[in-house]
Amino acid sequence: xxxxxxxxxxxxxxxxxxxADALKKAERERAQDLQRxxxxxxxxxxxxxxxxxxxxxxxxxxxxxxxxxxLPLFPFMEISVTPLCRHPSSIHDDDR
Amino acid sequence: xxxxxxxxxxxxxxxxxxxADALKKAERERAQDLQRxxxxxxxxxxxxxxxxxxxxxxxxxxxxxxxxxxLPLFPFMEISVTPLCRHPSSIHDDDR
Amino acid sequence: xxxxxxxxxxxxxxxxxxxADALKKAERERAQDLQRxxxxxxxxxxxxxxxxxxxxxxxxxxxxxxxxxxLPLFPFMEISVTPLCRHPSSIHDDDR
Amino acid sequence: xxxxxxxxxxxxxxxxxxxADALKKAERERAQDLQRxxxxxxxxxxxxxxxxxxxxxxxxxxxxxxxxxxLPLFPFMEISVTPLCRHPSSIHDDDR
Amino acid sequence: xxxxxxxxxxxxxxxxxxxADALKKAERERAQDLQRxxxxxxxxxxxxxxxxxxxxxxxxxxxxxxxxxxLPLFPFMEISVTPLCRHPSSIHDDDR
Amino acid sequence: xxxxxxxxxxxxxxxxxxxADALKKAERERAQDLQRxxxxxxxxxxxxxxxxxxxxxxxxxxxxxxxxxxLPLFPFMEISVTPLCRHPSSIHDDDR
Amino acid sequence: xxxxxxxxxxxxxxxxxxxADALKKAERERAQDLQRxxxxxxxxxxxxxxxxxxxxxxxxxxxxxxxxxxLPLFPFMEISVTPLCRHPSSIHDDDR
Amino acid sequence: xxxxxxxxxxxxxxxxxxxADALKKAERERAQDLQRxxxxxxxxxxxxxxxxxxxxxxxxxxxxxxxxxxLPLFPFMEISVTPLCRHPSSIHDDDR
Amino acid sequence: xxxxxxxxxxxxxxxxxxxADALKKAERERAQDLQRxxxxxxxxxxxxxxxxxxxxxxxxxxxxxxxxxxLPLFPFMEISVTPLCRHPSSIHDDDR
Amino acid sequence: xxxxxxxxxxxxxxxxxxxADALKKAERERAQDLQRxxxxxxxxxxxxxxxxxxxxxxxxxxxxxxxxxxLPLFPFMEISVTPLCRHPSSIHDDDR
Numbered sequence: 001x002x003x004x005x006x007x008x009x010x011x012x013x014x015x016x017x018x019x020a021d022a023l024k025k026a027e028r029e030r031a032q033d034l035q036r037x038x039x040x041x042x043x044x045x046x047x048x049x050x051x052x053x054x055x056x057x058x059x060x061x062x063x064x065x066x067x068x069x070x071l072p073l074f075p076f077m078e079i080s081v082t083p084l085c086r087h088p089s090s091i092h093d094d095d096r
Numbered sequence: 097x098x099x100x101x102x103x104x105x106x107x108x109x110x111x112x113x114x115x116a117d118a119l120k121k122a123e124r125e126r127a128q129d130l131q132r133x134x135x136x137x138x139x140x141x142x143x144x145x146x147x148x149x150x151x152x153x154x155x156x157x158x159x160x161x162x163x164x165x166x167l168p169l170f171p172f173m174e175i176s177v178t179p180l181c182r183h184p185s186s187i188h189d190d191d192r
Numbered sequence: 193x194x195x196x197x198x199x200x201x202x203x204x205x206x207x208x209x210x211x212a213d214a215l216k217k218a219e220r221e222r223a224q225d226l227q228r229x230x231x232x233x234x235x236x237x238x239x240x241x242x243x244x245x246x247x248x249x250x251x252x253x254x255x256x257x258x259x260x261x262x263l264p265l266f267p268f269m270e271i272s273v274t275p276l277c278r279h280p281s282s283i284h285d286d287d288r
Numbered sequence: 289x290x291x292x293x294x295x296x297x298x299x300x301x302x303x304x305x306x307x308a309d310a311l312k313k314a315e316r317e318r319a320q321d322l323q324r325x326x327x328x329x330x331x332x333x334x335x336x337x338x339x340x341x342x343x344x345x346x347x348x349x350x351x352x353x354x355x356x357x358x359l360p361l362f363p364f365m366e367i368s369v370t371p372l373c374r375h376p377s378s379i380h381d382d383d384r
Numbered sequence: 385x386x387x388x389x390x391x392x393x394x395x396x397x398x399x400x401x402x403x404a405d406a407l408k409k410a411e412r413e414r415a416q417d418l419q420r421x422x423x424x425x426x427x428x429x430x431x432x433x434x435x436x437x438x439x440x441x442x443x444x445x446x447x448x449x450x451x452x453x454x455l456p457l458f459p460f461m462e463i464s465v466t467p468l469c470r471h472p473s474s475i476h477d478d479d480r
Numbered sequence: 481x482x483x484x485x486x487x488x489x490x491x492x493x494x495x496x497x498x499x500a501d502a503l504k505k506a507e508r509e510r511a512q513d514l515q516r517x518x519x520x521x522x523x524x525x526x527x528x529x530x531x532x533x534x535x536x537x538x539x540x541x542x543x544x545x546x547x548x549x550x551l552p553l554f555p556f557m558e559i560s561v562t563p564l565c566r567h568p569s570s571i572h573d574d575d576r
Numbered sequence: 577x578x579x580x581x582x583x584x585x586x587x588x589x590x591x592x593x594x595x596a597d598a599l600k601k602a603e604r605e606r607a608q609d610l611q612r613x614x615x616x617x618x619x620x621x622x623x624x625x626x627x628x629x630x631x632x633x634x635x636x637x638x639x640x641x642x643x644x645x646x647l648p649l650f651p652f653m654e655i656s657v658t659p660l661c662r663h664p665s666s667i668h669d670d671d672r
Numbered sequence: 673x674x675x676x677x678x679x680x681x682x683x684x685x686x687x688x689x690x691x692a693d694a695l696k697k698a699e700r701e702r703a704q705d706l707q708r709x710x711x712x713x714x715x716x717x718x719x720x721x722x723x724x725x726x727x728x729x730x731x732x733x734x735x736x737x738x739x740x741x742x743l744p745l746f747p748f749m750e751i752s753v754t755p756l757c758r759h760p761s762s763i764h765d766d767d768r
Numbered sequence: 769x770x771x772x773x774x775x776x777x778x779x780x781x782x783x784x785x786x787x788a789d790a791l792k793k794a795e796r797e798r799a800q801d802l803q804r805x806x807x808x809x810x811x812x813x814x815x816x817x818x819x820x821x822x823x824x825x826x827x828x829x830x831x832x833x834x835x836x837x838x839l840p841l842f843p844f845m846e847i848s849v850t851p852l853c854r855h856p857s858s859i860h861d862d863d864r
Numbered sequence: 865x866x867x868x869x870x871x872x873x874x875x876x877x878x879x880x881x882x883x884a885d886a887l888k889k890a891e892r893e894r895a896q897d898l899q900r901x902x903x904x905x906x907x908x909x910x911x912x913x914x915x916x917x918x919x920x921x922x923x924x925x926x927x928x929x930x931x932x933x934x935l936p937l938f939p940f941m942e943i944s945v946t947p948l949c950r951h952p953s954s955i956h957d958d959d960r
Contacts, residue, residue: 065333082142219377279332353527369467431565707955717952734854
């Protein structure tokens with residue numbers, strides 16, 4: 001099942017730089033692991049903003065929550081979730 | 097270049113049914129043509145709503161506008177456009 | 193899988209009364225059928241407004257869309273969808 | 289009487305971790321007590337967000353306020369309240 | 385139990401004047417009946433706008449809905465409902 | 481003259497507890513004084529939220545401002561003001 | 577007493593032109609009468625928009641409502657009202 | 673003096689096609705005349721939307737209003753205006 | 769040329785009181801100087817809020833910016849600017 | 865390719881003044897470099913606000929992101945991006 005997720009990252013300016021860097025590094029590793037397993041299907045940056053649009057393929061909403069809520073930057077992200085389904089005009093096999 | 101496009105369709109209730117049907121049929125054919133050429137890369141329905149998230153791969157903003165503004169349902173759609181670029185943590189070749 | 197759905201109904205004042213009545217009657221029958229099969233798990237009216245909060249239990253987003261988009265009043269509803277999952281503090285077996 | 293309550297939790301990043309943990313533990317215990325007494329009828333997490341939708345069955349608005357305002361995380365929650373009533377199409381005995 | 389209700393009235397300009405007048409007259413009579421029985425406790429006009437703030441004292445959300453949804457102008461009103469309770473600093477007996 | 485005032489209180493979590501308590505105590509005393517003189521005509525808590533709806537009867541906007549801007553919690557409140565007048569359908573003598 | 581009023585005019589495109597013209601002419605005459613009596617103290621157009629900011633000096637909210645609600649274009653205006661009072665830094669005698 | 677103007681065009685679907693076409697043709701001619709005189713300094717389409725961002729150089733707000741309010745499509749446009757001035761970091765002579 | 773300016777002041781609670789007082793005193797002096805020269809034509813407080821509506825008469829947007837951006841409280845104000853022009857129905861000489 | 869970018873700058877009041885000054889100086893130098901190379905085509909201040917409208921001419925969204933995300937003040941800016949294309953009524957060669 002597919003979910004569109006938008007993440008806007010807002011790191012407080014008084015968070016120590018080392019802590020922020022460690023979180024970003026851990027976030028990157030976690031994101032790449034999830035891409036390798038096929039769960040994090042797409043990941044695009046919004047041009048000019050500290051934000052992304054992601055497509056997740058998961059078994060359901062529970063798995064999605066378990067993934068998102070354990071992302072290292074989760075406490076600093078504003079997240080919106082849109083459940084997707086097949087569009088009747090789509091011809092792409094992977095858009096479902 | 098990639099653009100994320102959200103289309104919310106609002107067909108007025110007093111539009112004659114035959115006209116609405118003809119527009120929807122033409123829209124579907126146009127959407128499928130653009131998918132076959134690779135321009136309309138992804139097309140997902142928002143579950144429960146007459147709306148979609150689409151990913152377009154075009155030469156630039158001009159080509160995107162030429163495509164969207166000639167969609168048969170364009171006059172009845174509220175459209176938002178988000179320019180995308182490669183995310184530094186992405187490992188997918190097609191996310192750029 | 194559970195989805196929270198909010199439906200705000202806005203019937204145009206120039207829709208013929210007989211047509212509106214027929215749609216409402218068909219909507220009611222469909223809603224009750226879906227409640228009997230266990231798909232439409234909860235249905236509450238918002239006090240003082242032509243709106244409801246519903247909880248659907250479906251196989252996934254596709255099934256949710258197929259149900260909502262064929263509701264008789266769908267063309268006159270503004271719909272928002274929130275995917276739900278188990279809350280770690282919940283003790284109710286049916287809240288998942 | 290039934291109320292739908294949405295709680296969005298925002299814990300400040302400079303709140304000491306021990307204090308945050310103690311608040312979350314107390315919140316969980318209080319939530320489970322209220323579920324056992326039947327007051328907190330439903331509790332669902334919003335997938336991917338630190339937020340929930342809850343259904344409370346209380347004697348009235350005063351009892352609802354007394355409960356919500358004494359939740360350990362109350363000072364860190366943005367809360368919206370929607371009074372519910374029976375939907376004329378509902379067939380479920382417990383949706384009222 | 386007390387509810388604060390805000391009603392914004394928007395009568396379509398193409399509704400025949402006689403129909404609009406009849407609705408307004410019926411609305412007024414209904415409003416005054418409900419004031420006489422003590423259900424519609426307060427009714428204030430927003431200065432300069434076709435809108436009001438009302439305070440209803442009812443047995444619960446169901447009674448509130450039955451009243452509001454049968455108001456003659458209900459189909460042309462945008463309504464928001466806020467459940468009220470006693471303020472700990474209030475000294476007025478009728479503010480509960 | 482009547483004004484409807486909505487106050488949403490947001491006390492910063494890093495305000496020392498003693499200071500917050502002193503402000504709340506002073507606020508309560510001031511609110512009760514103003515109720516006794518008839519200026520603060522109504523005061524209702526929004527169920528489940530740190531917010532209230534109040535009705536003030538004052539000589540004019542200047543008096544309203546002098547009162548609100550000297551409330552002990554004023555620096556921590558988001559305030560909206562709606563001037564009220566008699567509703568043509570009102571039969572209550574005190575709704576003006 | 578002073579009130580700031582913003583009026584956004586939205587005349588439906590299917591209102592007959594003669595009716596619209598008659599309303600605008602009547603509106604203009606009424607506006608000028610009220611300026612001559614000193615009630616409509618200021619009237620500025622928002623550059624590039626069919627909207628204005630006005631300052632009214634009236635005895636109270638009731639008089640303001642009686643004036644605004646009888647303006648010929650009232651049914652086609654979205655109105656917001658802000659009660660004003662003397663600013664402690666103002667040195668102008670007429671800003672109160 | 674420079675003003676940034678955003679125009680969102682919304683032509684009602686029941687406006688006769690000939691009338692809409694005539695308005696668009698007249699709008700185009702007027703826009704080009706104003707560009708030739710140097711008043712309408714820039715004109716960009718928002719990719720994928722029936723909207724534009726324009727930069728006007730005029731003597732003041734009055735001239736801006738006289739121009740915008742006489743555009744043929746003015747009754748069907750939602751307009752927002754932002755007054756601009758020289759940015760202290762700008763090195764372009766024409767950005768003032 | 770006339771501009772309507774709305775200023776909402778939000779002074780952080782952890783700004784030292786002496787600094788806040790000094791800023792307010794300097795702001796007041798600057799505001800009164802600008803009123804004496806005729807630049808700050810009107811200054812009204814929003815009743816019940818730390819906000820004002822002001823009318824500035826300046827040579828253009830540049831002068832407006834130079835004034836506003838050097839106000840002592842500028843870093844703590846949320847500002848919105850509306851360019852004004854003569855209303856065709858205005859009869860006041862100073863409303864232009 | 866052209867992008868319209870709006871930047872709203874919000875520098876936290878507790879950022880040390882030397883750090884803020886150094887960031888602003890570096891921002892200014894970077895902005896002027898990018899103007900000299902022709903990438904930052906236009907840069908206008910919003911009158912009365914710490915905000916600007918900019919027009920960038922870049923090879924695509926990736927280049928835009930690389931530029932914006934490395935601006936010294938990027939962590940303190942709220943940014944919105946609008947992709948532009950040639951307007952069919954434009955006669956200016958540089959509006960594309």
